[in-house]
Amino acid sequence: MEIRSYQPADETAVIALWETCGLTRPWNDPRKDIARKLTAQPELFLVGVERNKVIATAMVGFDGHRGWVYYVAVDPDYQRLSYGKQLMREAEQLLIERGCPKINLLVRSSNAQVIQFYKELGYTPDDVVSLGRRLIADE
Numbered sequence: 001m002e003i004r005s006y007q008p009a010d011e012t013a014v015i016a017l018w019e020t021c022g023l024t025r026p027w028n029d030p031r032k033d034i035a036r037k038l039t040a041q042p043e044l045f046l047v048g049v050e051r052n053k054v055i056a057t058a059m060v061g062f063d064g065h066r067g068w069v070y071y072v073a074v075d076p077d078y079q080r081l082s083y084g085k086q087l088m089r090e091a092e093q094l095l096i097e098r099g100c101p102k103i104n105l106l107v108r109s110s111n112a113q114v115i116q117f118y119k120e121l122g123y124t125p126d127d128v129v130s131l132g133r134r135l136i137a138d139e
Contacts, residue, residue: 001049001050001056001083001086001087002048002049002050003046003047003048003049003087003090004046004047004049005042005043005044005045005046005047006034006037006038006042006045006046006047006057007047010047010054011031011034013054014030014034014047014054014057015030015031015034017054017055017056017057017073017075018030018057018071018073020073020075020076021074021075021076023071027137027138028138029138029139032138033059033071037059040061041060041061041062044059044060044061044062044091045057045058045059045060046059046060046087046090046091048074048083048086048087050078053075055074055075055077055078055083056073056075056078056083056084056087057071057072057073057087058071058072058073058087058088058091059071060091060094060095062095062098062100066102066103067091067092067095067098067100067103067104068103068104068105069088069091069103069104070105070106072084072087072105074087084117085121091103105118105123106130
C-alpha cells in the first residue's frame with residue numbers, strides 16, 4: 001500500500017470507504033469534514049492506495065499540544081493485512097516530526113474489535129470523559 005496525502009480527486013472514493021466502514025454519521029457531513037481538514041494541515045490527511053484504489057484513510061492533526069487521528073478506515077477487503085498498522089505508524093511518524101509528544105484518538109466504546117486493534121499497537125485507554133459541543137451544524 002502506498003500512503004500519500006489526500007487529493008481532491010479522492011473525495012468520492014474516500015466517502016464511499018467511510019460509509020463502507022461505518023464511519024459516517026448524519027450529523028457530520030463527510031464533504032464538509034474533508035473541506036474543513038483541507039484548511040488546516042492538509043498534508044496530514046492520509047490516503048492509502050493500492051492499484052489506484054483508495055483502500056485506507058487517516059485524518060491526522062496536531063494542535064501544538066496533542067496529535068489527533070480521525071477517520072481511520074481500511075477497506076474490509078484489505079483488513080488483516082497490516083495496512084491499518086502501517087497507516088497508524090505513518091501518522092505517528094508525521095506527528096513525531098512535528099514535535100508532538102502524545103497522540104489521541106476516539107473510538108466508540110461499543111467497537112470492541114477496533115479497541116483491540118489499537119491496544120495491539122500499544123494504545124491504552126485514558127481515564128477521561130470526552131465532552132463535545134457542536135458549534136456549526138452540518139445540515
